Amino acid sequence: MEGLTGAVYRKLHHRFFGGADAYYIPFVTPTVEPKFTDRQLRELAPEVNSGIPVVPQLLSNRSADFIWAAKALGEMGYSEVNLNLGCPAGTVVAKGKGSGFLKDLYGLEKFLYEVFSADIPVPISIKTRLGWSDTAEFEDILKLYRKYPLSELIVHMRLKTDQYKGDARTQVLLNALDEIPFPLGVNGDLVTEADLKQADERFRHPHQLMVGRALMADPALFRKFKGGKPASAEEIRQFSKALYDGYTEAFGSRKNAMMRMKEYWFFQSCLFEENPSAFKRIFKSREEADFSAALDEIMSGGLLRDARFGWKKPL
Template sequence: MNHTLLSSPLQGFTDYKFRNAFQKYFGGIDTFYAPYIKLNGKLEIKKSYERDLLPENNTSLELIPQIITNDADEFLFVAKFVQELGYKELNWNLGCPYPMVTKRGMGSGLICDFAKIEQILQKVYDKSDITVSMKMRMGYENSNEILATLPILAQFPLKNIAIHARIGKQLYKGGVDLDAFERCIENTNHKLYYNGDITSVAVFDKMQQRFPSIDHWLIGRGLIADPFLPSMIKNNTQHYPANKIEIFKDFHQTIFEQYEASLSGAHHILLKMTSFWEYFATHFTDPHKTFKKIKKSKSLKAYHLAVQEILNDEKRR
């Protein structure tokens, strides 16, 4: 079976700078989802959202915009905006687990509001011809919530439903619930994509064996922690390239220069890169020691020296 690999969107990480560098140095991802657009009650598009979606900033990859909202007019406003940029699909986020989102009845906090979901989708399909897809969790409080939502979604010709196999209140803690995901397969005719804890080729192979009907797989945190993972899955190998450290070094330098050019001051650059290293470090020989070196860097000079030391140490192993 041919597998389609998609990059699950991560706010603050998978913007166009990261996507372009990832595609250049690693590849393996067929389609990227953009981090969600959130309007906060105003029918205005922030410049940062527009930059992230501009076709000229995404020339080497396939991109699907995403929205997080609980308002049909917001949905229609964003649909019109992305269509004007040339996009034909808009993904609706019912998966974000963070309390600042869920307490406002958005993301995974919306999954239980069947009436609102139906009302929004009905208005969108009545007034727009955009293709709609979904990204969801199993629910917020428990994994049965999605089973009550699926009959509502069955009324609409959604392109697909990508399901992260956790509930919202878990955030990213604990394991994925594969039994609950299997119940979703059994209770919908919509095409499902799988998302959650694909962290290695071995894990992917087990998932593939468990769910043979699934041919679209989303990789989120695992893609940042191990950027080689998608291409390794595609090439059906558990072996890293011999020049792994050199490739990562060039990738890191590229994204550093991109963020250095767009962020204001060393403090913001260090915060940005440290957040990436929280994931990067997990695939180095000594993750704790690696991340500690990055966190101790209080200047750009110290940061570069720490990165150089980390990469040299890893290369000697």
């Protein structure tokens, strides 16, 4: 998740909860100039991610840009690069990137041919959606992917036009399992430990299960899936404090850090008993004391075994 799962979050989640086999660095957009920006290096520099399993995710529709970036990442010591063909954001698809590239299979085939013909020293995986506006598109998309030696195919089980609405189109991916020769990653509507276990069984123990918002809501989700304990209120309290301090250091501003924490607590509050009054005060607060008081009230309530799907899933 762009913004929320940056270096500060990755380090602290790995230290406090662990359980994730890999963290994806979202939406690194390489440009014509073959050099990462200072802002990008704040996420990509090897020392930033030392000791944490991370995979950089590139957002591009120009093969030359992807190639130099993937080569540079290999030289930096990364062991995999992921091409994002799943992002449905309007500003992304308008440029023909992310899931917008799925509208142009001719252009995508040319891109992949040039990428896989280049001497890139790291394996390349793809995150994709099922198509643009019709699940029938997935057949041709898969035919295209099968031409190339992907290290993994991660499928968000929705179309671009679905955005994040409705339920994931699980059956479409289930029907295609025998046609996927790569290690498979499954993504979409995996919120609870039970969801992960069900997906693991239904999809024949895929290579990975990918989540985004659900890990914001329940940072112990993968730990539980692997047989570990649920998050405790004290863990959440200490984790939240460490995040706040980490964002303060990164942003150089306690106020800006509080704004980022409000975004985080939009999801994290779903692990606690509902408290609409305190929830509203979190987002209306302008002073740190008011923000902290609202958090204390939420955390004094009951901690749930699994997060509620409370982040207003669009219908």
